[in-house]
Amino acid sequence: xxxxxxxxxxxxxxxxxxxxxxxxxxxxxxxxxxxxxxxxxxxxxxxxxxxxxxxxxxxxxxxxxxxxxxxxxxxxxxxxxxxxxxxxxxxxxxxxxxxxxxxxxxxxxxxxxxxxxxxxxxxxxxxxxxxxxxxxxxxxxxxxxxxx
Numbered sequence: 001x002x003x004x005x006x007x008x009x010x011x012x013x014x015x016x017x018x019x020x021x022x023x024x025x026x027x028x029x030x031x032x033x034x035x036x037x038x039x040x041x042x043x044x045x046x047x048x049x050x051x052x053x054x055x056x057x058x059x060x061x062x063x064x065x066x067x068x069x070x071x072x073x074x075x076x077x078x079x080x081x082x083x084x085x086x087x088x089x090x091x092x093x094x095x096x097x098x099x100x101x102x103x104x105x106x107x108x109x110x111x112x113x114x115x116x117x118x119x120x121x122x123x124x125x126x127x128x129x130x131x132x133x134x135x136x137x138x139x140x141x142x143x144x145x146x147x148x
Contacts, residue, residue: 047072047089050096055085065112068092069137073107083120088137098135098142113138 051059051072062071073086086107087099103120110116119131134143 046094047091050089051087054087062109063091064109064137069097069113071107071109071115081120086117088115088135090137097137097140100133110134 047070048059048061051061051074055072055074058074060073062073063069064071068091070089070091071086072089073084076083076085083103083105084107086104087096089095090097098115100117105118105120107115107117113136115135115137117133117135119133121131130145132145135141136143
C-alpha cells in the first residue's frame, strides 16, 4: 500500500510544481506588460516636452486622423508681424520629421498624411494666397505651390 501512496504523493507534488511555475510565469508577464505600457506613455509625452522647449509655452497639438503624427504649432509675433512656428512629430519613431525654416501664416492637416502650410510673404496677402507647401509625412516629401 505504501508504494501507491508514494506514487500518488509524487504525482501531486509534480502537478503542484507545474501549477506554481505557471502562476509565476503569468505574474511576471503581467508585470512586464505594465512596464512596457508605462514606457510607451512616457514616449508619447516626449513630443509635448520637446514642443514646449522649441516653441514655447502656448503650443497647440493636432494629430492626424490615425494618430501616428502630431503637428505642434504656436503663434509668434515680431515687429507686429504675426506668424506661426511648427514642426511635425512622428509618434512611432519618436522624432521630428519636418520643421520649416521659413515663416508660415497657417498650417493644417489636409489629409491623414499631408499638411498644408501657407507661406508668409513679405507683403500682406489676401486669405486665398497661392504661396503654400504640401508636406507628405509618410513619404517625407515637400511639394511647392505653382507660384512658389
